[in-house]
Amino acid sequence: MGAMREAAATRQDGPEAAPAPAGPPILDAAGVSRRFGAVVALRDASLRVARGEVVALMGANGAGKSTFVKILTGALKPDTGRIRLAGREVRLTSPAAARRAGLVPVYQEPALIPDLDVGDNLRLTRTPSGPFLHWAAELGLGAVRLDARAGALPLATLRVLDLARALAAEPDLLVLDEMTAALPTDLVDRVLSVVRAQADAGRAVIYISHRFAEIARLCDRATILRDGTTVGDLPIAPGVEEQAVELMLGGRLSAPAALATRASPAASGPPRLRVRNLAAAPKLAGLSFDLRPGEVLGVVALEGQGQDELFEILGGLRRPEAGRIEVDGRPRAFRHPADAIAAGLALVPGDRADALLSVRSVRENLALPALARPRAWGPIAMRREAEAVSRTIARLQIDTRAQGEARRLSGGNQQKVTIGRWLTGAPPRIFLLLDPTRGIDVRTKRQIYALVRDLASEGVAVLFYTSELPEVPQTCDRVIVLFGGRVVDALPAAEADEPRLMRAAYGLTEGEGGADRAREAAP
């Protein structure tokens, strides 16, 4: 966090970055509320943004950020409240109306239609290709082919193209919702500087992110939501993150230090999972490591270094071209997720949408693995199931106010459901967690870390990929770094400071004995 304070300090251009907007307000929303059935998502949200400003919208998951943004961009209608754009009260009845009013969003999920090529996607929104290509280049994507099918492009590229398309529309107010969540660091830098330049040119930006460091670098102010209400408006200044966390969490949280307590020391004994020379072109090029019972092995890598393929192979979704997988000394080959599950491996995928039965209840979601085998096709022991499900709900502290349909839960609670389904029956012997805290609020993140440690102390072996480096020392016993489909570094988590992990993730450790250590990871 030290670097962040510096960054925050350098952003203090004006004499006082006061909560009062500097320029004329471009957006002024007040008293906005919205209810979904029984759930009040927004109670009294307000937000002011002036020309020349980047304003962060912050809040724990379920605080109402996404709902608020959807209302501001015309995708949802508010129940009450008023929205003024450049002084005039407006009703944003559709995303197109918001766009015409100069308000352009980039949402969490890629917006390009996967089956169309990039050029056709531009025509859909009548985006001129010249400015689009200019912004794509500006954002660090050198050669964008307009005839490339959107679905064939990597996720990070898609996110940047979404932003380029939004910029090409020359918005007065740009709304970025977790824009950088899936981006590698170099692209994040480009995005941040381009976005800053937008504001400096007299436009305005609303920026939503779970990464304090980015907010500190980029934003002038932060508006904080808690339980659907705007509870604060802070100028970005050194030390502001403590205040922001306090406001977001409302003092409901234990101190961060309590988290670092480690239940079990590094585990010992023969490996539960042994992976040798695993290969699958083009991403995996001979990957080896061991995972012991009771151990949490962190996996760190930049986007596209083979981590997705590794987890898919171990989860039974994909077959390797070469290499060995041994579970408790027995060689295994998985043709279907059911095979992996039978061998004791359970996968929580990186994208919640891949694991959630969004229109079914929390109970049906949690009970799903127990019913998967044909042996369980008969009558369900309803009482036993209800008990098992409520135990899981209690253990993971799942908020069940909207349990009728999983899609009505907040993102953090949805993630708890996708994790909790593997703990409703007997826990897996090897738990594969692929970026389980992506796009999730601080409180849920901490609950997930605690759960992972808890499982490890019960003897579960956990493979834990994370895109957030500070999670590594908090949660893991050891960490391996992947680069180009290989393990390039392996170290105890206690030594895993961010600069070292970052260097390894960029492939910069080879000459310094990193490769030797990587070999030690798999003796």
Place this chain on the structure above:
Amino acid sequence: MTAAAASPSPLARAARLLRDNPVIALLALLLLLVGVLEILRPGIVNERWIGNTIRFAIPLAMLAACQTLTMLTGGIDLSAGSVATVAAFVAATQAPLIGPEAAMLVALGPALLVGLANGVGVGLCRVHPLIMTLATGLIAVGALQVYQRGVIATGSAVPPLLGWLGTGRSWGVPHALVLFVPFAALLLWAERRTGFGRLLYAVGANERAARLAGVRVWGVHLALYALSGLIAGLAGLLYLGVIRAPSLSLAEPLLLPSVAAAVIGGTSIFGGRGGYAGTIVGALILTVLGTLLTMLQMPEGGRRILFGLIILVVTAAYLRLTDRG
């Protein structure tokens, strides 16, 4: 994010009640239609009329069970009409040769066979259910025409049990209920309280998620379409008892209404949502609607136009009611 405020308006409360129990809205619509009928023709709604309506609604409701179950997984069974016809025709033509009981059993053979073929196509070869079942339905009817040439001399007979079920009545209660009540009860129980029923919803809600949870989705499809074939066969046998005259297109006219009954009943064609309770009411609504339109003495064309419009309006209203927010 707290629970609903203290005093929701009565309207909102009613809307919530309807959303949680969509069948109530459908039942209200059914009663409304019956009321309109009684106003147009006072005295028509009597025990006999109710018995007849139920008698005709049951084969439709059984065929609509095929659509409901397959639609829960995001599929459809367009072969159900052909399969029902095949089963009925085979039963009627085999009865003089091998006896009525054996003929009914034999008739379920091709029904199961078509269902298994659908299951293999959808589950293992990943053919879209619409295409797969359309094709097997055509093939089944074609095969039936070939078969007809072979049995043309033997004549046909409706097995007495089917006649008893299809047209019989005791104390005003149609005998078809003897078959249908246990059938419906079993299905309603199975869709909620068995692992297989849950998996239908799971596969329809998110097939990838089901697979990740260890479900071998092809197995579910295979069992589902085989079951759907069997149910269609049963529906065909019962319908033979109602109509009492086998033909090469006996149950064909029930196919599209069977899809409509499931949709009106609130089962999503995209999968994951709905259930058989709504379908039963949907089948009753369609049957009463048919009577009503006949009664209006409209020309056939106008009747069809009105029928189509009503299906659209009911479905749209229903979706609005149950899927707000």
